[in-house]
Amino acid sequence: MTQRRFISAIWLITCLTLDGAANGFAAPQIDSGGGVSSAQSDLVQLAQAQPAPAPQTPAAPAAAAPSPAATAAADEPIGNVATLTGNATVTRNNAATPLKVQDDIFQNDVLQTSANSTLGVTFNDATTFNLTASARITVDHYVYEDGGKQNAALFDIVKGTVAFAAASVAKTGDMRIATPTATLGIRGTTGLVEVPEGAAANNANNVAIKLYPDADGRVGQIEISDRSGARLGSLTQGASGFTIRPGAGGRFSAVPLAISPQQALRDQGIVRQVHAAQNVGRQIVSQQRALRQANPNRNNLRNNPARQPGLQRQNGQPQRQGLPREPGVQNRPGQVPPPAGVQRPPNAPGVQQRQPNAPGVQRPGLQNRPALQRRPPPKEKKERR
Numbered sequence: 001m002t003q004r005r006f007i008s009a010i011w012l013i014t015c016l017t018l019d020g021a022a023n024g025f026a027a028p029q030i031d032s033g034g035g036v037s038s039a040q041s042d043l044v045q046l047a048q049a050q051p052a053p054a055p056q057t058p059a060a061p062a063a064a065a066p067s068p069a070a071t072a073a074a075d076e077p078i079g080n081v082a083t084l085t086g087n088a089t090v091t092r093n094n095a096a097t098p099l100k101v102q103d104d105i106f107q108n109d110v111l112q113t114s115a116n117s118t119l120g121v122t123f124n125d126a127t128t129f130n131l132t133a134s135a136r137i138t139v140d141h142y143v144y145e146d147g148g149k150q151n152a153a154l155f156d157i158v159k160g161t162v163a164f165a166a167a168s169v170a171k172t173g174d175m176r177i178a179t180p181t182a183t184l185g186i187r188g189t190t191g192l193v194e195v196p197e198g199a200a201a202n203n204a205n206n207v208a209i210k211l212y213p214d215a216d217g218r219v220g221q222i223e224i225s226d227r228s229g230a231r232l233g234s235l236t237q238g239a240s241g242f243t244i245r246p247g248a249g250g251r252f253s254a255v256p257l258a259i260s261p262q263q264a265l266r267d268q269g270i271v272r273q274v275h276a277a278q279n280v281g282r283q284i285v286s287q288q289r290a291l292r293q294a295n296p297n298r299n300n301l302r303n304n305p306a307r308q309p310g311l312q313r314q315n316g317q318p319q320r321q322g323l324p325r326e327p328g329v330q331n332r333p334g335q336v337p338p339p340a341g342v343q344r345p346p347n348a349p350g351v352q353q354r355q356p357n358a359p360g361v362q363r364p365g366l367q368n369r370p371a372l373q374r375r376p377p378p379k380e381k382k383e384r385r
Contacts, residue, residue: 077104078142079123080288082281083273086117088131102284105139112136113160118273122281124289126167127153127175130274135160140178144169154178163192163267163274165214179207181244181252182224182232189220190274191235192267208257210241210267215275226252239264 081088081103088099091110105111105121111131113119119131125144129137141154151173155164158180169175170188177184179195194208213219222235224242233242233254241257259267 076106077288077292078107078139078144079105079121080281080284081105081119082122082128082277082284083118083120083130086133087114088112088117088119089114102288104288107139107142110136110138120274120277120281122278122285123153123167123169124285125151125169126278126282126285127169128165128167128274128278128281129155130163130270130277132161132163132270135162137162142169144173148172157193157195159195159197161192161194161270163190163270165190165274165278166220167278170220178227179209179244181207182209182226182254183229184209185223185225187221187223188214189218189222190214190271191222192270207244208241209235209244209254210257210259211235211238212267212271213238215278224254 081099081101084099084101089096089112090099090103090105091097091112092106092108096112099111099119105123111119111121111129113131113133113135115133117133119135120128121131122128123142123144131137136158138156138158140156141152143153144151146168149172151169153169153173153175155176156178164177164186166175166186166188170186175186177186177191177193179193184191184193190212192208192210192212194210196206209222209224211219211222219236219238224232224234224244226232230251232244232252235242239259241259242254243257244252245255247253
């Protein structure tokens with residue numbers, strides 16, 4: 001019995017010893033102060049210092065890459081001068097230059113007519129503006145791509161009477177016209193805007209907006225809002241209009257405009273001019289586009305001096321000024337002399353060709369020869385029988 005108790009005691013002590021050793025490996029080390037060891041304390045503090053992970057928000061979608069038309073809009077021509085009577089100028093890079101028919105138009109151009117002058121400009125989508133005397137507009141923004149979904153245009157009528165005939169941009173994208181007191185949303189139509197001299201945001205000065213039928217008789221729509229975007233009204237009937245006047249609290253209102261027979265007759269003449277300019281401008285824009293595609297190395301870029309407005313061209317080349325004249329030869333306008341050491345061919349333009357000796361005139365050092373007589377043809381010999 002005693003032996004059994006002794007064996008049980010030994011077995012119990014052995015189990016307790018093994019269990020204490022196992023717990024010694026698993027339990028954290030306790031320092032003299034009864035706390036957690038320095039190594040594990042650092043881990044605990046690090047875990048407490050890290051903030052809880054914030055909920056992840058979906059990433060914003062990447063901005064869509066600009067279309068080729070938007071990228072090239074600042075450098076490529078976006079329209080051409082279709083018609084011109086009198087004098088008109090374009091201000092580009094802070095320099096005003098006279099315009100002529102077929103000149104290229106670029107984004108950010110400022111177009112202005114002189115007194116007793118008119119200017120018709122057609123853009124790549126066939127949208128056309130007709131500026132009457134002493135009018136000025138700015139091409140603030142224009143993007144057009146055939147079949148594109150980001151077509152948009154913004155034109156700013158600063159002063160004067162301007163008629164417009166909208167085309168593809170208004171039908172497939174967003175076309176807007178700004179005035180000093182209102183912004184127009186054009187929905188494929190013909191219209192006329194009158195901005196008196198001195199009109200500003202604090203002085204409406206009776207800005208008039210009118211809607212007229214297109215060349216095919218269809219009538220579109222013009223949405224009118226103030227410069228802050230508040231809607232003022234809408235025009236949907238031909239030969240109708242609004243006058244923009246200041247209202248209560250410094251806000252503007254669109255008052256229906258009564259068009260007199262005299263005004264209607266005058267407006268019809270201006271509208272016919274913009275429709276005629278649109279027909280001509282379509283052809284000019286197509287021709288200029290074909291030329292640029294056929295000559296990719298001579299694109300009509302904004303900074304190309306050969307395509308600056310008002311520069312006369314001969315045989316498709318820009319006129320060169322200030323070129324030296326060839327000694328003894330009178331150069332024609334636009335004619336380029338040959339390089340040094342190269343002689344002109346005898347029939348080159350600007351060189352007088354030597355004339356043959358006139359009858360009875362002897363050339364120095366040469367004797368005149370008598371005129372040669374032609375011999376008669378030889379007689380045929382008779383065959384001997």
